[in-house]
Each structure stands twice: as C-alpha cells, then as structure tokens.
Amino acid sequence: xxxxxxxxxxxxxxxxxxxxxxxxxxxxxMDLNKCIGCQTCTIACKNLWTEDGGSEYMYWNxxxxxxxxxxxxxxxxxxxxxxxxxxxxxxxGEIPDEEDYGRAWEFNHEEIMYExxxxxxxxxxxxxxxxxxxEDQGAGEYPNSYYFYLPRIxxxxxxxxxVEACPRSALYKRQEDGIVLVDQDRxxxxxxxxxxxxxxxxxxxxxxKKSEKCIFCYPRIEGEGPEGETFAPACAEECxxxxxxxxxxxxxxxxxHKLVNEYEVALPLHPEFRTQPNVYYIPxxxxxxxxxxxxxxxxxRIPRQYLRNLFGDSVDEALDTIDAHRQRVRQGGExxxxxxxQDKNPAKQYRLEVFDDE
Amino acid sequence: MADHRRTLTLTAVLSALIxxxxxAAPMVSARPAHEIPVSxxxxxxxxxxxxxxxxxxxxSDVPLSSAPSSVPNADDTSVEAVDVQxxxxxxxxxxxxxxxxxxxxxxxxxxxxxxxxxxxxxxANTSSRPPIAMGGPDNRVNVWYWSGSTGTQELLAGGxxxxxxxxNPTVRTNASYTGTGGNATWAVVYxxxxxxxxENRTDLRTDGDLDVAFAVxxxxxxxxxxxxxxxxxxxxxxxxxxQGPPYETLLWTLAGIAIxxxxxxxxxxxxxTRGAE
Ligand code: SF4
Ligand code: SF4
Numbered sequence: 001x002x003x004x005x006x007x008x009x010x011x012x013x014x015x016x017x018x019x020x021x022x023x024x025x026x027x028x029x030m031d032l033n034k035c036i037g038c039q040t041c042t043i044a045c046k047n048l049w050t051e052d053g054g055s056e057y058m059y060w061n062x063x064x065x066x067x068x069x070x071x072x073x074x075x076x077x078x079x080x081x082x083x084x085x086x087x088x089x090x091x092x093g094e095i096p097d098e099e100d101y102g103r104a105w106e107f108n109h110e111e112i113m114y115e116x117x118x119x120x121x122x123x124x125x126x127x128x129x130x131x132x133x134x135e136d137q138g139a140g141e142y143p144n145s146y147y148f149y150l151p152r153i154x155x156x157x158x159x160x161x162x163v164e165a166c167p168r169s170a171l172y173k174r175q176e177d178g179i180v181l182v183d184q185d186r187x188x189x190x191x192x193x194x195x196x197x198x199x200x201x202x203x204x205x206x207x208x209k210k211s212e213k214c215i216f217c218y219p220r221i222e223g224e225g226p227e228g229e230t231f232a233p234a235c236a237e238e239c240x241x242x243x244x245x246x247x248x249x250x251x252x253x254x255x256x257h258k259l260v261n262e263y264e265v266a267l268p269l270h271p272e273f274r275t276q277p278n279v280y281y282i283p284x285x286x287x288x289x290x291x292x293x294x295x296x297x298x299x300x301r302i303p304r305q306y307l308r309n310l311f312g313d314s315v316d317e318a319l320d321t322i323d324a325h326r327q328r329v330r331q332g333g334e335x336x337x338x339x340x341x342q343d344k345n346p347a348k349q350y351r352l353e354v355f356d357d358e
Numbered sequence: 359m360a361d362h363r364r365t366l367t368l369t370a371v372l373s374a375l376i377x378x379x380x381x382a383a384p385m386v387s388a389r390p391a392h393e394i395p396v397s398x399x400x401x402x403x404x405x406x407x408x409x410x411x412x413x414x415x416x417x418s419d420v421p422l423s424s425a426p427s428s429v430p431n432a433d434d435t436s437v438e439a440v441d442v443q444x445x446x447x448x449x450x451x452x453x454x455x456x457x458x459x460x461x462x463x464x465x466x467x468x469x470x471x472x473x474x475x476x477x478x479x480x481x482a483n484t485s486s487r488p489p490i491a492m493g494g495p496d497n498r499v500n501v502w503y504w505s506g507s508t509g510t511q512e513l514l515a516g517g518x519x520x521x522x523x524x525x526n527p528t529v530r531t532n533a534s535y536t537g538t539g540g541n542a543t544w545a546v547v548y549x550x551x552x553x554x555x556x557e558n559r560t561d562l563r564t565d566g567d568l569d570v571a572f573a574v575x576x577x578x579x580x581x582x583x584x585x586x587x588x589x590x591x592x593x594x595x596x597x598x599x600x601q602g603p604p605y606e607t608l609l610w611t612l613a614g615i616a617i618x619x620x621x622x623x624x625x626x627x628x629x630x631t632r633g634a635e
Contacts, residue, residue, distance in 0.1 A: 092430045095470050167429050167583050168519045188521070189466060190583045192429060206467045209508065 016250040016261060018178060019158045024355050025178040026216055027249040027256050028236065029266045030151055031282040031341060034243035037135070037149040039063055041235035045153075048234050049215070054207025056104035059131055060214040061235045063151045067139040067306065070150075071131040072096035072200050080161055080198035081273030087159045093195035095204075102130035139306075143294070146301045148284040150310075151244075153235060154201040154214035155268070155277030156180050162213075165196025170211075177248070178278065179216045187211050198273035221352050232350040242344060247351035249278055254351045255340045256280070263337050264314065265321050271312040282341065283307055283315050285322070392592045394418045394570065397445040404445055404452040407534045407545035412454055415443045420572055420589045425491065427518070427584025435587040437574040440476075444594055451552060451562045453478055453502075455572065456545040462535045463577030464506035472577035473507035476546050479571040480560040482514065487569050490591055492518045500560045502529045502548045506577065510548075514558050518584065528555040567593040 018025040045061040064070040072078070073096070080093030105123035112121055138147025156173075160180050163171040170186035171193050173179070182193070182202070187210040193202040194211060202213045217233035219225075231237060236244035247254045249261075259266040259280070266280035286301040307315045325335040343349060389395065395416050403411035420442050424435040436459075443454040455476055463474045481488050482498040492515040493499035501513040501521070512527040533546045554561040562568065572589040575581040 097470050098468055101469070167427075168521070188583070190429075191469075192583070194469070195430075204469050206469070209466055 016252065016257065017158065018250055019173055021175060022173055022178040023176055023358075024251075025158065025249040025278055026156060026221070027247060027260070027278040027280065028153070028233075029245040029256050029259050029280045029282065031243045032148055032150065032284040033282060034241040035063070035149040035151060036241060037063055037065070038240060039132070040238050040240060041151055044234040044238035045214075048217070050212070052207075054205040055203070055212065057098065057101045058203040058205075058212065060201070060203070060212075061151065061153045062131055063149050064132070065135050065138060065147050066150045066310070067147065068134045068137060071102070071152075072100040073102075073129060073133075074100065075200040076270065078195075078198070078200055080165075080196050080200075081275055082159065082161055083274075085274055087164075087274065090161050090164055090196060093198065095191055095195045096200060099129060102133065105130070140301070143290045143292070144301055146286055148286070148302070150269075150281075151235070152199065152201070152269070153233075153279060154180060154197075154216070155199060155275065155279045156214075156216055157275035157277050159274065159276050160197075161273075161275050162193040162197040162202050165192040166190070167192065171202075174218075177216075177218075177221075179218055180213070181215060181218075182211050182213055184208075184210055198270065198275065199277075230352050232352060236350070242346075242349065245349050248354065251351055251354045254354065255343065255348060256351075258336070258340060263321055263340075265318040265337065267311040267314055267318055269310060271314075281311065282322070283311055283318055285319070392590065393567075393595050394420070394442050394444060394592050396451075396594045396596070397443075399445050399447055402445065402447045402450065402452060404454070405530070405547060405549065406532050407454060407456070407547050408536075409547075411445070412443060415445050415454070417441045417443045417456075418592075420592060422572070422574060422587035422589055425573070425584055425586050425588040427491075427586075429584040431580065432585050434579065435581055435585060436576045436579045437587040440572050440574055440589070442572065442592075446552070446562075449551060450549045452547060452549045453570075454545060454547045455574075456543050457574055458540070458543050459576055460539055460542050461576075461578040462506070462542070462544075466505075466507040466577070470580075472575070472580055472582050473505045474544060474577045475503065475505035475575040475582075476544070477504070477573045478502045478548055479573070480562075481569050482558050482560055484561060484564045484566060484568060487591060489517075490571060490588070492516075492521065495520075498558065500558070502531075502550070504531045504533060504546050504548070505575075506533075512559075524556075524559070528559070564596055566597050568596050569593050 041061050042059055042063055046059065049060060050058045059071060062071045070076065078094045078096060079091055081091055083089040083091050103126060105127050107121060107123055108119055111117035111119060136147060138145055140146045156179055160173060163173060163180060168186050168188060170183045172181060172183065174181060189204065189209040191204050191211065194204055202211050205212050220231040220233060223230045225231065232246040236246050245255050247256045249256060251257055266282055268277040268280055284302060288296045289299040289301050290296055325337045329335050329338045397415045403409045420440050422437055422439055424433045437457050441456040445452045459474055463472065465471050466473045480500045482500050486497060488494055488497035488499050495516045498514055498516040501515060503511045503513055510527055510529055510531045512524040512529050513521050514524060515521040529548055529550045531546055531548050533544065535544050537543055550562065552562040569591050570593060571591050573586045575586045
C-alpha cells in the first residue's frame with residue numbers, strides 16, 4: 001500500500017476523491033483481456049485529431065505490446081511525475097526525440113503506382129524504429145512466451161504533473177469534468193509538460209510549435225456533433241470488442257465506480273508516478289505455463305512481478321478477486337462483477353449524461 | 359643639465375597621462391555602473407547589425423547570470439555577457455545586442471530542438487521600476503523578444519508566467535550570425551518608434567532615465583522560459599536635456615587641456631627658477 005491511490009481506496013467510505021476545484025471526473029476502464037491489438041482506436045483518434053502538419057508522429061491513443069519498449073520507446077524510464085504522495089515536488093523528466101517516437105516513414109508509393117516499379121511496397125529508408133515496432137514480440141521462451149496489448153491515452157490525472165510543470169499555466173484541468181487540456185493561446189512551446197508527464201502523453205507540434213494532447217474527445221461528449229447527440233470518445237466507440245467503459249469516477253451508480261472503488265479490480269497504470277490516473281485497467285489473465293509435453297501447469301505465464309511493475313501491488317488482489325468470481329459463476333453462482341465485465345449494453349457502458357441536469 | 363632633462367621628461371609624461379585619463383574618463387569611470395550610453399544621431403544607418411553606423415556607437419559589456427526561476431535546470435545557462443549599444447534619432451530608438459554562442463540554433467521543429475533567443479525589457483510605464491523578473495501585476499513590463507525560430511514578438515508581462523504577445527508588433531528586428539566556434543556571435547538590432555504606439559507600450563520619449571534589462575537563451579543548451587541568462591536593471595540616461603555623451607566629452611576634454619596647460623606652465627616656471635640658479 002504505497003500510493004495514495006491505494007490508500008484512498010483502502011478507506012471504506014464511498015466519497016470518491018476528485019481533484020480540488022473539479023466537479024466531476026471523467027474516467028475510463030479498459031479490459032486488457034479483450035484487446036486484440038487491431039489499432040482501430042489508434043486510427044480513429046488519428047483521423048479525428050492528429051492529421052495536420054506537425055502532428056504526424058503523434059498518437060494520442062496508442063496500443064503497445066507488453067512486455068515491450070512502448071511508444072515513445074522507453075517512456076516508462078523517461079522520468080516525470082511526483083516525488084511523493086504530497087504532490088509538492090515533481091521529478092524531472094526528459095523529452096523523447098523523434099527516433100524514440102518513430103518518424104513518419106515515407107513509402108515508395110510513387111514508384112509503384114506511377115513509375116511501374118516491381119518493388120514491394122515499403123518505407124523508403126530510415127525505418128529502424130516505429131510506434132508499434134516490437135508488436136507481438138513479448139517475452140518468455142516457447143512454449144511459454146507471452147504478451148498482451150496495452151492501449152494508452154492521456155490519463156486525465158487527478159494530480160497531473162503536466163499541469164504543474166507548465167510555468168505559464170497553459171495546461172489546466174477543466175472544472176466540469178477534470179479533462180486536462182492545453183490552452184493553445186497560452187502555450188509557448190516550452191515542452192515542460194512533455195517532459196513532466198511520466199506517461200509521455202503530451203506532444204509537441206513541430207509546426208505550430210505548441211503542445212497538444214488527448215482531449216478525451218470533449219466535443220463528442222458535449223454533443224457538439226450535427227445531431228447534438230453525446231458520444232463517448234472515438235477510441236472507445238470504435239473499438240471492435242468494445243473493451244472500454246466511459247463515464248465518471250464519481251458516478252456511484254456506474255460500472256466504473258464499481259470496478260475501481262468497490263471491487264478494486266480496475267487499476268491505474270504505474271501508480272508509483274503518483275499522478276493518480278483516471279484511466280483504469282482490468283489486468284490481463286493468461287493461461288498457465290505449458291510443459292514440453294503440452295501439459296498445463298499452475299505457474300503464471302505472465303510473471304506476476306511484471307504485472308506488479310505495471311499496476312502496482314494491488315494487482316494480486318485484483319486478479320484473485322476476478323478469479324474467485326469466475327469460479328463462482330463457473331459453479332452456477334451469480335456475480336455482479338462478471339456481469340459488469342461482460343456487459344455489452346452501450347447505455348451502461350457509456351454513462352456521460354448522468355450529471356447533465358446539475 | 360641632466361636634472362633639467364629629467365624634469366622635462368617627467369613633465370611630458372605627466373601631461374600625457376593627464377590628457378589620456380581626462381579623455382578616457384567619460385568613456386569609463388565617469389559613467390555609473392548601470393548606465394548604458396545612448397548616442398544621439400541625426401540620420402541612422404543602424405537597422406542592420408553590421409551597418410556602418412554602429413562603428414560610432416559606444417558599447418557596454420553587460421554581465422548576465424542565470425535567472426532565479428522554478429523551471430528545471432534554471433541554473434544551467436551558458437551565455438555570460440551581452441554587448442549592448444544604443445542610439446536614438448528623432449524618431450526611433452535602436453538597440454543592438456551581440457553575444458557569443460558557438461551554435462546557431464534557428465529551429466524548433468524537432469521535439470528536442472530549441473531556438474536561440476534574446477530579449478530587451480522596459481517598464482511599460484516609465485515612472486517606476488518594475489520587479490526585474492517579468493514585472494509585476496501593477497507594474498508591467500514590455501519585452502522585445504526575438505527568437506531564431508519565431509522571429510520578433512512584442513510582449514506584455516506582469517509577473518512570471520503572464521507573458522502575452524501584442525497582436526501587431528511594432529518592433530523591428532534584424533539578426534545576423536557571424537564567425538565559427540568560440541568566435542561565433544549573434545548580433546540582433548531592435549528598433550521602435552519613440553512614441554508609444556499604443557497603451558501598455560513603453561514611451562521612449564521619456565525625459566527621465568529609461569530602465570532596461572536584457573536576457574539571452576542558448577537553444578542548444580535547452581534554454582527557454584525561465585532558464586535564461588539575465589542582466590540586472592540598467593538604464594539609458596535620457597534625462598537632463600543636452601547632457602548627452604558628446605557634450606560631456608567636450609567638457610572633459612576642455613578640463614583636460616586646462617590641467618595640461620596648468621601643469622605645463624608650472625613646470626616651465628620651476629625649470630626657469632632652477633635654470634636661473
Ligand atoms: S497522463 Fe500525463 S498528460 Fe495526461 S493528465 Fe496525466 S500527467 Fe498530464
Ligand atoms: S480498438 Fe479496441 S481492441 Fe483494437 S487496439 Fe484499440 S483497444 Fe484494442
């Protein structure tokens with residue numbers, strides 16, 4: 001129990017902790033057991049928000065294979081976040097370079113389409129690293145190799161070190177829903193937010209010379225579209241296996257609150273950065289290891305320590321809870337938790353209008 | 359006879375010293391430490407950093423040190439001094455800054471790239487001296503900012519973090535980078551009309567001394583925002599009508615000649631007295 005996140009959850013009162021000055025807090029739960037690594041979320045986001053000059057290299061939503069270097073390469077060791085749970089001292093971070101993000105490659109479309117070349121379609125040169133370069137590589141030895149996919153967006157943290165890092169207060173946490181935004185008029189391209197975010201989820205636009213980040217599709221959740229209808233963020237709505245729940249952390253009737261605060265099976269990524277993320281993950285289950293003869297044995301295929309490194313020590317309890325509920329259902333019992341994890345009703349999956357009347 | 363020759367030599371050396379010191383005086387010792395002279399010129403060939411006009415304008419070597427700031431690595435700045443020249447016509451103030459920087463950083467188009475930059479700071483309202491670090495809420499500053507990547511900006515600030523650009527900059531700049539390695543320098547010339555172009559902009563027709571401060575950023579050292587080398591407040595002596603440097607020099611030269619004459623006459627008197635013995 002080392003982080004304040006866990007401490008708060010450890011307390012039995014139901015008061016949900018949202019940041020000072022914030023009315024409600026948007027949140028997302030992603031069930032990693034359902035992700036097929038299709039990158040539909042990545043492309044949905046890219047088509048919506050990062051197609052203009054200077055943002056080619058940006059993926060506000062990315063999906064990386066774990067274990068793996070991630071995007072940008074080595075982001076987990078790039079610093080940022082807070083020194084302690086008091087949120088008074090930030091730990092300094094680094095700005096990744098182009099190679100670590102992966103440059104937008106140029107392909108030989110011209111030659112193939114217009115000049116009759118027989119070459120296969122491929123990047124021209126310099127393709128030595130990219131955002132999804134180590135896809136499916138994972139770790140472990142056959143027959144016990146393993147990997148899983150980790151979709152990542154900005155966590156719209158309760159204690160965002162990106163906001164604190166900006167000497168101009170260009171980044172801020174919206175009062176109505178805790179979405180973290182960059183005020184493009186105030187930003188002067190200093191990139192302290194880029195280095196200060198331990199998740200490396202703020203990006204520098206090399207043309208506008210200002211920082212940009214995931215906006216939790218706020219125009220969609222505000223119903224800014226033609227029909228005036230509310231939509232969840234595109235990464236969630238477009239996901240084929242529909243593994244994302246979207247709503248408010250402090251909506252005590254919603255599935256997010258139940259999964260995060262009641263059952264404690266949805267966990268923040270790298271709680272030790274102490275920014276208190278509001279994106280939560282159902283940790284991945286994997287079959288046990290196999291012997292050379294193909295027998296299944298009772299040894300975790302994904303080393304438990306690896307999962308603790310990603311999700312903190314609470315991952316043990318979370319996995320145990322899910323396991324217990326699985327057993328119960330298998331034996332003909334009932335489990336609200338299992339229902340929550342399997343629910344396919346969008347009305348429950350996306351609860352974005354619960355506070356509209358306030 | 360040998361005595362006489364020694365006396366004559368001594369007199370000559372003394373006279374020469376006095377002339378040198380009196381002429382040199384207005385250049386150095388007579389000027390208060392934080393004063394930066396402003397040449398009054400009638401026509402200006404000063405817009406470019408390498409314009410001939412600048413050869414006639416005295417330069418002040420202004421020391422710089424890391425600004426106190428809460429941004430990471432605020433202590434890590436690399437530029438230690440900036441050469442400042444200033445000249446004023448009836449219409450415009452020209453300020454030329456020159457400093458050493460071994461790398462020419464004109465781009466901020468890669469994630470880790472920062473551009474070299476320089477700034478001149480004036481009180482927005484010249485009647486009182488604002489806090490040196492970007493002014494204060496009731497006591498704002500105008501900043502003439504030039505960066506290798508974005509060019510010129512005219513800024514208004516009332517405390518750290520409050521910097522806001524004016525929509526239509528009226529400050530003109532020209533920059534040049536010359537030399538290589540340790541001898542490489544940036545030179546940037548700023549100019550602006552003397553009349554305040556709008557509210558919240560410094561009136562350069564002021565009769566009083568005009569406070570001024572300088573800042574330099576070395577892009578390749580990751581310098582930006584509060585990680586910058588800054589000067590203390592200096593001032594341009596605009597006060598007191600026709601007491602500009604040329605008049606002062608004239609006065610000192612006259613005084614020097616008078617002293618030389620007195621010494622000369624005295625020596626001659628002594629020589630005559632001794633010779634008569
Ligand atoms: S994930 Fe990073 S960018 Fe997003 S709110 Fe947290 S600290 Fe800021
Ligand atoms: S769209 Fe869904 S399944 Fe596909 S990569 Fe994204 S989160 Fe995973």
